[in-house]
Amino acid sequence: MKQVSIIGVGLIGGSFALDLLQHISGVSITGIDQNETHLNEALELGIIHQTADVESVRSADLVVLALPVNAAINVLTEVLELISDQAIVIDMGSTKQAICEAVARHPKRANFLATHPIAGTEFSGPSAALKGLFKNKTNIICELDKTSTALSLQVITLFEAMGMHIRYMTAVDHDKHIAYVSHLSHISSFMLGKTVIDKEKNESDIFDMAGSGFESTVRLAKSSPAMWTPIFEQNKENVIETLTEYIQNLNQFKAYMENNDFEAVYTEMKNTNHIKKILKGIA
Amino acid sequence: MKQVSIIGVGLIGGSFALDLLQHISGVSITGIDQNETHLNEALELGIIHQTADVESVRSADLVVLALPVNAAINVLTEVLELISDQAIVIDMGSTKQAICEAVARHPKRANFLATHPIAGTEFSGPSAALKGLFKNKTNIICELDKTSTALSLQVITLFEAMGMHIRYMTAVDHDKHIAYVSHLSHISSFMLGKTVIDKEKNESDIFDMAGSGFESTVRLAKSSPAMWTPIFEQNKENVIETLTEYIQNLNQFKAYMENNDFEAVYTEMKNTNHIKKILKGIA
Numbered sequence: 315m316k317q318v319s320i321i322g323v324g325l326i327g328g329s330f331a332l333d334l335l336q337h338i339s340g341v342s343i344t345g346i347d348q349n350e351t352h353l354n355e356a357l358e359l360g361i362i363h364q365t366a367d368v369e370s371v372r373s374a375d376l377v378v379l380a381l382p383v384n385a386a387i388n389v390l391t392e393v394l395e396l397i398s399d400q401a402i403v404i405d406m407g408s409t410k411q412a413i414c415e416a417v418a419r420h421p422k423r424a425n426f427l428a429t430h431p432i433a434g435t436e437f438s439g440p441s442a443a444l445k446g447l448f449k450n451k452t453n454i455i456c457e458l459d460k461t462s463t464a465l466s467l468q469v470i471t472l473f474e475a476m477g478m479h480i481r482y483m484t485a486v487d488h489d490k491h492i493a494y495v496s497h498l499s500h501i502s503s504f505m506l507g508k509t510v511i512d513k514e515k516n517e518s519d520i521f522d523m524a525g526s527g528f529e530s531t532v533r534l535a536k537s538s539p540a541m542w543t544p545i546f547e548q549n550k551e552n553v554i555e556t557l558t559e560y561i562q563n564l565n566q567f568k569a570y571m572e573n574n575d576f577e578a579v580y581t582e583m584k585n586t587n588h589i590k591k592i593l594k595g596i597a
Numbered sequence: 598m599k600q601v602s603i604i605g606v607g608l609i610g611g612s613f614a615l616d617l618l619q620h621i622s623g624v625s626i627t628g629i630d631q632n633e634t635h636l637n638e639a640l641e642l643g644i645i646h647q648t649a650d651v652e653s654v655r656s657a658d659l660v661v662l663a664l665p666v667n668a669a670i671n672v673l674t675e676v677l678e679l680i681s682d683q684a685i686v687i688d689m690g691s692t693k694q695a696i697c698e699a700v701a702r703h704p705k706r707a708n709f710l711a712t713h714p715i716a717g718t719e720f721s722g723p724s725a726a727l728k729g730l731f732k733n734k735t736n737i738i739c740e741l742d743k744t745s746t747a748l749s750l751q752v753i754t755l756f757e758a759m760g761m762h763i764r765y766m767t768a769v770d771h772d773k774h775i776a777y778v779s780h781l782s783h784i785s786s787f788m789l790g791k792t793v794i795d796k797e798k799n800e801s802d803i804f805d806m807a808g809s810g811f812e813s814t815v816r817l818a819k820s821s822p823a824m825w826t827p828i829f830e831q832n833k834e835n836v837i838e839t840l841t842e843y844i845q846n847l848n849q850f851k852a853y854m855e856n857n858d859f860e861a862v863y864t865e866m867k868n869t870n871h872i873k874k875i876l877k878g879i880a
Binding site for chain 2: 432433434435436451452454479481491492494495496498499500501502503504505506507508509510511512513514520521522523524525526527528529530531532533534535536537539540542543544546547550553554556557558559560561563564565567568571572574576579580582583584585586587588589590592593
């Protein structure tokens with residue numbers, strides 16, 4: 315895999331390129347992105363060796379899609395038409411069902427591997443790229459059996475060299491679980507930010523009363539809406555289910571308070587405290 | 598202020614003691630706590646010089662209440678009876694209205710200063726105490742005019758030496774604003790943790806799919822229920838108001854998704870993104 319094309323040179327694509335430079339000696343990385351500013355930034359930062367258009371994937375051994383999940387589906391179909399039979403395309407999106415369905419019957423389905431490295435920050439663009447971002451992170455691979463074994467093996471070996479822990483899952487299971495542990499967190503954080511900002515319109519300067527706890531809880535509200543809107547759209551049913559349960563829990567907590575049942579308020583928190591142990595497992 | 602009594606030698610009381618040792622040469626710190634284990638830990642860690650019971654505050658120049666907010670009210674009344682006319686008591690609780698009302702007509706009201714240093718972590722106990730915890734943190738002082746000027750000046754000078762930024766506010770305003778920027782964050786975090794844990798009962802090992810985003814958003818769900826239950830009880834009306842608005846915003850977001858109005862989903866997130874700028878102001 316000497317010729318690698320990265321489509322989307324942002325936080326994820328850029329970080330992956332930095333790790334490729336470390337792990338494949340003599341690799342040549344081509345950056346492809348609609349955003350000219352990002353392309354030039356990525357060149358200047360030494361993340362990619364050259365820029366090109368999508369046609370250039372004809373000569374690639376590995377094509378990496380690190381795009382918003384709606385764009386990824388369109389680009390994947392286009393890329394599969396162009397690449398050689400010995401090349402592999404991977405995507406890195408936060409939803410897996412829609413993209414797997416979109417190419418389920420594609421003649422080149424075996425040249426595609428659906429992956430989701432659970433890594434990132436709330437920042438975006440090539441300047442947010444970090445060396446070693448994927449180290450000790452979980453990478454979920456879906457529908458492994460639909461990809462050519464020889465091709466997927468090369469990519470999985472590379473992931474492992476970068477320090478990722480691989481898990482295998484169906485696309486349906488991936489989307490269901492990730493709605494709980496990732497997508498819901500983003501909505502809870504965005505709506506917390508909104509609730510406080512809306513108040514601040516009338517009540518000036520309450521923000522210097524905010525401490526590190528508030529900052530931690532609304533951190534994800536800095537995330538890119540362009541990236542997250544298509545994720546919520548593709549994972550609509552699962553996300554609505556998590557939101558429904560979350561709102562039910564909040565309403566229950568509020569009802570306990572309204573009824574002065576502070577023993578129940580205590581118990582709710584006490585029962586959730588063992589999240590401490592669970593979180594210890596997260597890098 | 599050579600003789601200081603700290604009632605409650607946990608994270609906040611312990612951290613304050615560590616800063617006192619740094620800023621008052623020759624200070625003698627007495628620790629008072631119902632929890633014998635905490636007292637012994639605090640002694641071993643060098644946070645306090647000796648332990649005693651509450652009667653010992655008779656000889657104190659400064660008494661610091663760093664207790665759950667319900668206990669603080671009871672102890673404050675008791676301490677005010679015992680201390681000399683030249684001594685000052687401060688509390689450090691996260692609610693200010695109830696404690697100020699409780700002593701509003703106390704003959705020794707002028708010997709009490711209501712403060713809320715906005716500092717802490719999700720951990721508790723003397724082993725969680727940190728030197729410099731209060732540096733660059735906001736400290737909100739309520740009803741300054743009800744405290745003897747000579748006494749409050751000594752404490753405020755000390756706070757400033759520890760690097761705190763002082764703000765003055767009514768107890769009513771404090772409780773209203775802090776509900777938004779602190780209390781609501783804790784509930785959103787606890788209920789997020791609950792929603793995901795409840796799911797996990799049926800769906801094993803989804804937690805290795807969780808990334809740093811989830812960790813950040815549920816961090817506050819590690820907080821002490823014994824500390825937070827009385828805070829929610831004392832600030833009931835304000836907290837219910839913030840919860841109502843938060844739930845409304847979540848329901849609105851869910852409705853946009855159900856109606857496939859992903860333009861509105863995008864706009865909601867885009868409008869909240871400027872939290873980035875606001876958060877830059879938080880230490």
